[in-house]
Amino acid sequence: MRSFTYERATDAVAAARAVAQRPGAKFLAGGTNLLDLMKLEIETPTHLVDVQDLGFDKIEKTGDGGLRIGALVTNTDLAADTRVRRDYGVLSRAILAGASGQLRNKASTAGNLLQRTRCPYFYDTNMACNKRKPGDGCAAIGGYSRQLGVIGVSSSCIATFPGDMAVAMRVLDAVIETVDAGGQRRSIPIADFHRLWGDHPEQDTSLRAGELITAVVLPKPLGGQHFYEKVRDRASYAYALVSVAAVIQRDGSGRVAFGGVAPKPWRVEEAEALLPQGAEAVTARAFHGATPTKDNAFKLPLATRALAAVLAQAGTPAQKKG
Amino acid sequence: MSDTAEFALSRRGVLAGSAASAVAAAAPAEAMPQRTPSGATPTMPVRLTVNGEKRELALDPRTTLLDALREHLHLTGTKKGCDHGQCGACTVIVEGRRINSCLSLALQHDGDAVTTIEGLGTPDKLHPMQAAFVKHDGYQCGYCTPGQICSAVAVLDEIKRDVPSHVQGDLTAKARFSNMELRERMSGNICRCGAYSNIAEAMADVAGERA
Numbered sequence: 323m324r325s326f327t328y329e330r331a332t333d334a335v336a337a338a339r340a341v342a343q344r345p346g347a348k349f350l351a352g353g354t355n356l357l358d359l360m361k362l363e364i365e366t367p368t369h370l371v372d373v374q375d376l377g378f379d380k381i382e383k384t385g386d387g388g389l390r391i392g393a394l395v396t397n398t399d400l401a402a403d404t405r406v407r408r409d410y411g412v413l414s415r416a417i418l419a420g421a422s423g424q425l426r427n428k429a430s431t432a433g434n435l436l437q438r439t440r441c442p443y444f445y446d447t448n449m450a451c452n453k454r455k456p457g458d459g460c461a462a463i464g465g466y467s468r469q470l471g472v473i474g475v476s477s478s479c480i481a482t483f484p485g486d487m488a489v490a491m492r493v494l495d496a497v498i499e500t501v502d503a504g505g506q507r508r509s510i511p512i513a514d515f516h517r518l519w520g521d522h523p524e525q526d527t528s529l530r531a532g533e534l535i536t537a538v539v540l541p542k543p544l545g546g547q548h549f550y551e552k553v554r555d556r557a558s559y560a561y562a563l564v565s566v567a568a569v570i571q572r573d574g575s576g577r578v579a580f581g582g583v584a585p586k587p588w589r590v591e592e593a594e595a596l597l598p599q600g601a602e603a604v605t606a607r608a609f610h611g612a613t614p615t616k617d618n619a620f621k622l623p624l625a626t627r628a629l630a631a632v633l634a635q636a637g638t639p640a641q642k643k644g
Numbered sequence: 645m646s647d648t649a650e651f652a653l654s655r656r657g658v659l660a661g662s663a664a665s666a667v668a669a670a671a672p673a674e675a676m677p678q679r680t681p682s683g684a685t686p687t688m689p690v691r692l693t694v695n696g697e698k699r700e701l702a703l704d705p706r707t708t709l710l711d712a713l714r715e716h717l718h719l720t721g722t723k724k725g726c727d728h729g730q731c732g733a734c735t736v737i738v739e740g741r742r743i744n745s746c747l748s749l750a751l752q753h754d755g756d757a758v759t760t761i762e763g764l765g766t767p768d769k770l771h772p773m774q775a776a777f778v779k780h781d782g783y784q785c786g787y788c789t790p791g792q793i794c795s796a797v798a799v800l801d802e803i804k805r806d807v808p809s810h811v812q813g814d815l816t817a818k819a820r821f822s823n824m825e826l827r828e829r830m831s832g833n834i835c836r837c838g839a840y841s842n843i844a845e846a847m848a849d850v851a852g853e854r855a
Contacts, residue, residue: 325685328705328751354747357708358728370705372752398741402807407815418810422832423802424795425729427741428748558810558831 323360330372334534335505340371342503342532349373349534351394351430354421355437364438364447364454378432378536381405387542390499393432393535397421397487400431410540411548412567416490419552422559432535435488435498435515438526439481440561441470452478453523460523469561472614472621474584479523480615483516483586489567490550491538492579492587499537502530509539516586523585546571549632552581553624564621566628570636574598578632580608580625601630690750694719695763703750709743710734712750713760721761721790725834732833735791735798736760742798744832761790764797773797776846784837792833796847799829803851821851 328350331337341347346368350356359365378392381403389410391400400406401417421429443449443462450459462470462480471482491512498510515527529535546569554560562582570576576597579589593608605626614622687702694717701716710727713719713736722745725733729747736745737759765771773793776782783789803819811828812819819825826847827840835843 323706326705328688328749330754350749350752353749353752354729354744357747357749361727370749374752398802398807402805404816407808411815414808414815415810418808418812422729422732423799423829424732424735424742424744424832425747428743556831558828 324363324366324368326367326370328370328372330375332375334373334376334378334501334536335503337371337373337376338501338532338534339503340369341534344369347371351433352396352428353433354425354429355433359438362445362447364445373534376536384539389540391431391538391540393537394430397426397429397431397434398423400487401426409543410490410494412493412550412569413487413490413540415548415550416486416552416565416567419550419562419565420486431487431538434485435491435535435538436527436529437485440484441481442466444481453481453519456522456524466617467615468617469563469582470615470618471585472583472618473588473609473612474518474586475613476519476521476523478521479519479585481519481523482582482584483526484561484582485587486550486552486562486565486581488512488516489565489579489581489587491540492589493567493569493577494540494544497539497541498535499539500529500533500535502534503532507536508533512538512587513589519585544569544577546576547636549635551628551632553628564624564628566625566632568629568632568636570597570633576636578604578608578629583609583621583625597633601626601633604629688751690754692750692753692755693757695759701750705749705751707750708746709736709738709748709750709753709758710745713745713758719760719762722794723787723790725788725791730834731788731791732795733788733791735794735833737794737798740801742795759794761794764793771797772850773800773846776849777843780842780846780849781839782843782846783835783839788833788835788837792830792835792843795830795833796826796843796850799826800847800851802829821848823848826851 341349348367350370350372356365378394380392381395382390384390397417401414407414441462444451444453449461452458452460460479470480496512498515500508517525549568552562552565554562565581568578578594579587590608593604596603596607609622685704688705690701690703692699710724713722722736723733725731727746729744734744734746735742738756765774773796803821806819808815808819809825809828811824826844
């Protein structure tokens with residue numbers, strides 16, 4: 323690990339300023355992803371601003387019946403919150419499907435959104451990676467790509483966003499609240515938070531330098547049945563090959579987003595409008611224009627089957643017909 | 645036992661450190677981060693309460709909680725397996741929650757209470773989970789065992805505190821102990837000898853005594 327200096331921030335704007343003013347400075351929350359990457363020298367911050375004392379560790383009701391989740395609420399506490407379990411089951415389910423108990427106890431809400439890809443070529447510093455080193459090339463393209471993206475990828479990067487929590491938040495239309503070094507606040511819909519790689523895969527999100535996440539806001543509950551179906555190589559403690567976050571209403575309508583397939587949680591509103599017609603109709607539209615490799619082409623039928631499994635559990639009209 | 649033991653550098657760390665000091669010698673002093681005469685990164689103070697005892701350390705900011713425990717406090721019960729949060733051998737209980745001590749800087753835990761395997765029980769007075777692991781033969785080589793036991797103790801507490809799990813059918817129901825539950829909840833602790841079924845029996849034994 324490269325050496326760095328460390329400070330504990332006591333004020334959000336001061337923390338944002340500390341990071342904005344120093345090239346190479348980074349925020350530190352739980353640290354479960356950042357420290358892993360620092361040990362491998364994939365991340366080499368020169369200064370860490372620890373934000374754990376900023377008080378963003380509460381889950382509060384909002385004026386319009388939603389919830390404001392502090393950026394530092396741990397994954398465990400968020401998944402265990404009785405309001406989340408009752409009204410946003412898809413979110414609890416998604417969080418509990420990810421990582422291990424130890425990691426969920428330390429990992430934060432904001433940090434989970436900011437976790438970096440698990441592409442093996444990103445992790446292997448002997449391999450070319452545009453995300454790790456802009457302009458370096460991409461060893462994953464033409465390499466072994468079983469885990470990698472099938473849609474929304476580019477000619478410079480085919481990595482996926484690896485998280486589960488954000489896929490559920492995408493279905494719930496969560497909004498990410500931030501503050502910057504000038505004290506300016508911003509609300510970013512989660513649809514606009516994670517970027518498609520394009521020519522700049524080194525940039526994961528739409529956050530600007532020194533912009534600090536303070537909270538994630540969930541709109542008022544959607545009702546319906548909540549599902550998070552995750553398909554992976556092991557029954558526990560593995561990243562998704564494909565995951566499906568869904569909220570299905572009694573009439574068969576609903577919302578659905580896919581994880582493990584793209585640089586961001588993959589939700590296509592025109593596709594979910596086809597939910598009453600069944601899984602195949604939805605995925606045909608959601609994955610229209612997909613560019614899978616020979617190693618990961620299986621993800622397309624797998625997404626259809628995972629969604630079909632969800633609809634079967636929901637017992638929607640389309641499923642009953644079939 | 646000394647709190648001021650030198651930070652034990654890996655070979656890779658030594659090489660990286662020497663390269664940095666070589667550059668420092670060649671560059672103007674004001675352009676480089678502040679360094680001690682020996683070329684090491686300046687240390688920072690950390691206060692921990694470890695197994696009930698207050699400890700004060702001066703650490704290189706890079707020191708993980710795991711290395712602080714093992715290399716500085718010489719509490720070598722906590723093991724370093726993968727050092728990347730994948731195996732669970734480094735599991736300790738911090739402020740009542742189990743975490744991977746390898747993925748936390750010691751500085752992040754200034755003021756925190758840490759319980760390691762050495763703090764759960766003693767050879768004369770084993771923690772019930774330690775006794776159950778012995779009774780049910782919940783290990784072979786034993787390397788993962790301190791992490792397994794810290795995790796197992798915390799898992800039973802998590803169920804008691806109604807922390808839900810992936811295998812729970814009804815999220816709004818109270819968390820309950822079962823074989824499926826403990827297998828899911830212990831998935832962050834790997835045992836390459838494969839003592840899983842005996843670990844499960846040890847945990848069930850302790851959970852039964854408590855119920």
